[in-house]
Amino acid sequence: MGDAPVFRFKDFMREDFPIKFEIRSETNYNPVLHGHEYLEICYLINGSCLHRLEEGQTVLKRGDLFSIPPYMKHCFMPLDGQAFELVQLDFMPSLLEETIRELSSAPLDRFLLIHLSPRSQFVIERLMEGIKSELESKEAYHQYAVRADLLKFLVILSREIRGWRLEKESGYEQAIREVMEYLERHLDKPLTLKEAAAKISVSPNYFSTLFSKVAGVTYSGFLAELRLRKAGELLLQTNLSIAEILERAGYKHTGHFYKMFKHKYGVTPIEYRKNANSGK
Structure with a gap:
């Protein structure tokens, strides 16, 4: 004391x-x-x-x-x-x-x-x-x-x-959904968990609990899924280079991206694009 x-x-x-x-x-x-x-x-x-x-x-x-x-x-x-x-x-x-x-x-x-x-x-x-x-x-x-x-x-x-x-949790649910929408639109500059928590005026620990409850997945897990989905879309819908796709999807480490991508899709990003272009 x-x-x-x-x-x-x-x-x-x-x-x-x-x-x-x-x-x-x-x-x-x-x-x-x-x-x-x-x-x-x-x-x-x-x-x-x-x-x-x-x-x-x-x-x-x-x-x-x-x-x-x-x-x-x-x-x-x-x-x-x-x-x-x-x-x-x-x-x-x-x-x-x-x-x-x-x-x-x-x-x-x-x-x-x-x-x-x-x-x-x-x-x-x-x-x-x-x-x-x-x-x-x-x-x-x-x-x-x-x-x-x-x-x-x-x-x-x-x-x-x-x-x-x-009443408060109902309001927080809407706030969490708004954070999720923000992350989808700003993958190249995502909020850290601490920044996201500050955005709705709660502690990082409580934010993590609320986010998992609303999204059904952890904050980091949600971001990882968004990035992989975005990378997959860009590979199929654009001719952007891998480096440009990494930047737009918010990846900072190439090795980590390749590892996560192959784990999800079973092929490398280049093979994924080739398979799509060849109709496989």
Whole structure:
């Protein structure tokens, strides 16, 4: 964690019931990057604020909900002096460990940020009020009431994430198809996998997963197939030299091209053209 402070759950919570509820605002916030050994789920009720992470910062608005996994450095700050009200729910994963494992579509072990639908905003806010009230009153069996509301909270969050993922993946599918079309038109100057991933604003690893899912083949496999198909078409339809065909199909190494071509077509490029011209 470097110099960033790490808050321990024992300093803020009961060991037998490790949960804490707080309201943060423009007059009550910690501007210092810090981590904590417990899970933190935050929901912005009103206004806007700035959320800083080690790798950057995000502007949050009403209806945004996010989770901060243990030991991730972060902090909140007002945005241009604006007022904000943010609910901060801290708890140890052990409080609902089995439930969290079962609700696998809610990846609370890493940073997550989603904007809740209006309906979910309403329900989440009522649940937050219920948790706050039970923790403050400490009436008999309040631990069970808090766990029940927290369970409902996680169920709603899991459903929201599932819908968000389906919608996002649908958009990504179209973006992947556009990348595939681009590659077909620009074989002489293809995108690297990293460039293609940046084009749709995802990590290279996630792009590889999405691409394989949509195309049914890896990114490199798709490019290899495109190049061989293009080379075959140019051999049959033009009188271009092998060197010119290599350039147009995006090949940089002659030996690699000959090896791949013979593996696919069973003959060398020159034999392929001769056979076509002789009607074989």
